[in-house]
Amino acid sequence: MKSTAAIVGTGEVPTGNYPNRTEAEAAVTACRQAILDAGLSPRDIEAVMPVGVVMGSRHFNTDLIFSRLCEELGMLRSVKLNAQVMAGGASGSATLKVAYALVASGAVRNVLVVHSDKFGSTTMQQGIDLFATLGISEEWEAPYGHNANTAVALITQRYMHETGTTEEELAAVAVSMRQWGALNPNAMFRKPITVEEVMRGDHVCTPLRPKTMSLWADGASAYIVARAEDARHITPTPVYVRGMASLVTHYSVSQEANLAFLAFPEVAKEAYAQAGLGPKDIHVAEFYDAYSVMPLLAMDAMNLCDGDRAGRFIAAGHTLPGGKLPMTTTGGAIAQGHTGAGVGVSLVVETARQLMDKAGDRQVKDAVNAAESGSGGTWMDSHISILSREAR
Amino acid sequence: MSDQPMSRPVPKPTAWSQPYWDAAREERLVIQHCNQCATKIMNPKQYCPSCLSDDLGWSESDGQGTVYSFSIQKRSPASPFVGKGPYVVAVIRLNSGVQLLSNIVGERAFDVQCGDAVRVAFEPIPGTDITLPVFTLVG
Ligand SMILES: [Zn+2]
Numbered sequence: 001m002k003s004t005a006a007i008v009g010t011g012e013v014p015t016g017n018y019p020n021r022t023e024a025e026a027a028v029t030a031c032r033q034a035i036l037d038a039g040l041s042p043r044d045i046e047a048v049m050p051v052g053v054v055m056g057s058r059h060f061n062t063d064l065i066f067s068r069l070c071e072e073l074g075m076l077r078s079v080k081l082n083a084q085v086m087a088g089g090a091s092g093s094a095t096l097k098v099a100y101a102l103v104a105s106g107a108v109r110n111v112l113v114v115h116s117d118k119f120g121s122t123t124m125q126q127g128i129d130l131f132a133t134l135g136i137s138e139e140w141e142a143p144y145g146h147n148a149n150t151a152v153a154l155i156t157q158r159y160m161h162e163t164g165t166t167e168e169e170l171a172a173v174a175v176s177m178r179q180w181g182a183l184n185p186n187a188m189f190r191k192p193i194t195v196e197e198v199m200r201g202d203h204v205c206t207p208l209r210p211k212t213m214s215l216w217a218d219g220a221s222a223y224i225v226a227r228a229e230d231a232r233h234i235t236p237t238p239v240y241v242r243g244m245a246s247l248v249t250h251y252s253v254s255q256e257a258n259l260a261f262l263a264f265p266e267v268a269k270e271a272y273a274q275a276g277l278g279p280k281d282i283h284v285a286e287f288y289d290a291y292s293v294m295p296l297l298a299m300d301a302m303n304l305c306d307g308d309r310a311g312r313f314i315a316a317g318h319t320l321p322g323g324k325l326p327m328t329t330t331g332g333a334i335a336q337g338h339t340g341a342g343v344g345v346s347l348v349v350e351t352a353r354q355l356m357d358k359a360g361d362r363q364v365k366d367a368v369n370a371a372e373s374g375s376g377g378t379w380m381d382s383h384i385s386i387l388s389r390e391a392r
Numbered sequence: 393m394s395d396q397p398m399s400r401p402v403p404k405p406t407a408w409s410q411p412y413w414d415a416a417r418e419e420r421l422v423i424q425h426c427n428q429c430a431t432k433i434m435n436p437k438q439y440c441p442s443c444l445s446d447d448l449g450w451s452e453s454d455g456q457g458t459v460y461s462f463s464i465q466k467r468s469p470a471s472p473f474v475g476k477g478p479y480v481v482a483v484i485r486l487n488s489g490v491q492l493l494s495n496i497v498g499e500r501a502f503d504v505q506c507g508d509a510v511r512v513a514f515e516p517i518p519g520t521d522i523t524l525p526v527f528t529l530v531g
Pocket residue numbers: 426427428429430431440441442443444445
C-alpha cells in the first residue's frame with residue numbers, strides 16, 4: 001500500500017475521574033493540542049470526525065455531531081465535513097481507516113479525529129448493566145445472564161484451551177500494562193503490581209480476575225490525518241499509514257467461528273503484506289486490551305514473540321519498558337483507564353507519539369515501525385494497522 | 393443512563409423466531425435452515441445469510457453437542473442476575489454444526505471443560521411463557 005496519508009499531530013487530556021471536567025471541555029482541549037502539535041491553524045482542518053459518546057450526555061453527543069467543535073475552535077466555513085464514526089473499542093483503527101480514505105481520495109485535506117467521554121462517574125453496577133446490553137443479543141444472549149465480561153471470558157477460555165496460556169501469564173499482561181502506566185502522566189493507575197497481587201483477586205467470571213480487567217474513566221484524545229505529500233511540509237515527524245487490515249467477525253460472540261483468535265490471524269497477514277514489512281520490522285506494538293487476553297491474540301497473530309506463545313513471551317518480561325518488544329506503552333485500558341471507544345483512539349495517538357519521538361518517559365528508542373490493534377463491542381471486529389516514520 | 397433496575401431479560405419472539413420458542417416450550421430444540429441453499433441458520437434470521445432467500449424452514453435437532461467455550465459467572469453479574477449465581481455461560485457447538493449461547497446446568501455444571509459433551513435440557517422462565525434451551529454435561 002503506497003503511503004498516501006500520515007498522522008501529523010496528537011492531543012490528549014489525562015484519563016481518570018474528573019467529575020468537574022465536562023466532556024466538551026476535554027474534547028476542545030484535546031483538539032487544540034492536536035492542532036498546535038501539528039503546527040496547523042484551525043482553518044487548515046477540512047473534516048472533523050468525532051467518535052460516538054456512550055456515557056457522556058446525549059446533549060454532548062449531539063453537539064459533536066452538530067459541529068460544536070467547529071465553532072469552538074474556529075473552523076467554521078473551512079470544515080467541509082463534520083460527521084461521526086463509531087466502532088466501539090475499534091474506533092481508533094476505524095477512524096484512521098475512514099480518515100485515510102478521506103484524504104487519500106482527495107475529498108478533504110487534514111481530518112481531525114476526536115473522542116471524549118465520561119465513564120468515570122459510572123457506578124460499578126450501572127456499568128455492568130450497560131455492558132450486559134451493548135453488543136449482547138437481547139433475544140439470544142441476555143436471557144442467559146451473558147454480558148461483556150462473559151463474552152471476553154469465552155474468548156479467553158478458548159484461547160487458553162488452544163494455546164496452553166496460563167492464568168499467571170494473563171496476570172503478566174496486567175503487570176506489563178501497569179509498568180507502562182507508571183511512566184504515563186495521563187494514566188489513572190500509576191503503581192506497578194505483581195503477578196501475585198493479580199492472582200489474589202477472586203474471579204469475577206472465570207478465568208477473569210479483577211486486575212486483568214479495566215476500570216471506567218473519563219478521557220479525551222485527538223489526532224490529525226493529512227495527505228502524505230502535505231504531511232512532510234506540516235511536520236518534521238509525519239507518521240505514515242503503511243497498512244490497515246480489518247474484518248468484522250460476528251455480532252453475537254456465540255456465532256464466532258474462531259473464538260480463540262477472532263480474525264487477527266487473517267488481518268495480521270494482510271497488514272504485513274500492505275506494509276511490505278514483517279515481524280522483525282515492528283519495534284513497538286500498541287495493542288488494544290480492555291482485558292488482558294486481547295493483546296495476546298494480536299501478538300500471536302503478528303508473530304511478534306520469537307516463535308514463542310505470547311503469554312510466555314510477556315511473562316518473561318519482553319514487553320516491559322526496556323524489553324525487546326514494548327507493548328501498549330500507555331498502559332492501555334488496564335492502566336490508563338477505560339474511556340469506552342476512546343481506548344482505541346488513545347492507542348492511535350500513542351502509536352503516533354512513539355514514532356514522532358514525543359512519548360516522554362515511555363519513548364521506545366529508535367522506533368521506526370509500529371503496529372496498532374483494535375476490536376470493538378463484544379470483540380466483533382479485528383483490526384491491525386502498521387504505521388511508520390518511513391513512507392513507502 | 394437510567395437508574396431504574398433492569399428487569400430479567402426475557403426473549404421477545406419475532407415473526408421469524410416464534411417457531412424456535414414454540415418448540416422450546418414443548419421441550420424440543422429446532423434449528424432454522426434455508427430451503428433454497430440448505431444453510432443451517434443460528435441465531436434465527438429474517439433471511440438466509442448465505443443467499444438472502446426468505447424461504448426458510450425448521451428441523452428438529454437431537455440437542456447433542458460439545459462445549460466450545462464457557463465462563464462461570466461468580467460475582468458482579470448484571471442486576472437481574474444478582475444473587476442467582478454462580479452460573480455457567482457457554483457457547484455450545486451442536487453436532488449439526490451451528491453454535492449457540494446457553495447455560496450449563498445440573499450438579500456437575502461447574503466441572504465443565506472445553507470439549508465436554510452436552511445435551512439439551514429445558515428451563516421455563518418463571519412467570520413467562522418462555523422456556524430456555526439449556527445444556528447438561530453427559531457421560
Ligand atoms: Zn440460502
